[in-house]
Amino acid sequence: MTTIICAEQTIQEWGNGLAVRLTAPVAKAAHLALGQPIRVEVVEGGVLLRPVGEPKLSLAQKLKAFDPAVHGGEAMASGLVGAEVF
Numbered sequence: 001m002t003t004i005i006c007a008e009q010t011i012q013e014w015g016n017g018l019a020v021r022l023t024a025p026v027a028k029a030a031h032l033a034l035g036q037p038i039r040v041e042v043v044e045g046g047v048l049l050r051p052v053g054e055p056k057l058s059l060a061q062k063l064k065a066f067d068p069a070v071h072g073g074e075a076m077a078s079g080l081v082g083a084e085v086f
Contacts, residue, residue: 005029
């Protein structure tokens with residue numbers, strides 16, 4: 001495994017368990033977000049955190065994957081509504 005970013009933290013008490021705070025740069029580099037489920041694995045030499053499920057794509061990744069031929073234009077089935085009506 002290649003190290004992308006490294007930070008030294010202190011294990012602290014959280015309720016009856018232990019916790020480590022991930023700094024914003026570490027979370028961003030690992031593509032982790034608040035409320036995201038992760039898998040915690042005890043491996044030889046330490047602990048490994050992995051996101052569970054499909055990774056969330058960035059806006060740039062979504063735009064790169066967009067194909068206008070497949071996702072053509074938009075059409076509104078109804079007329080003007082609400083504030084659109086002058």
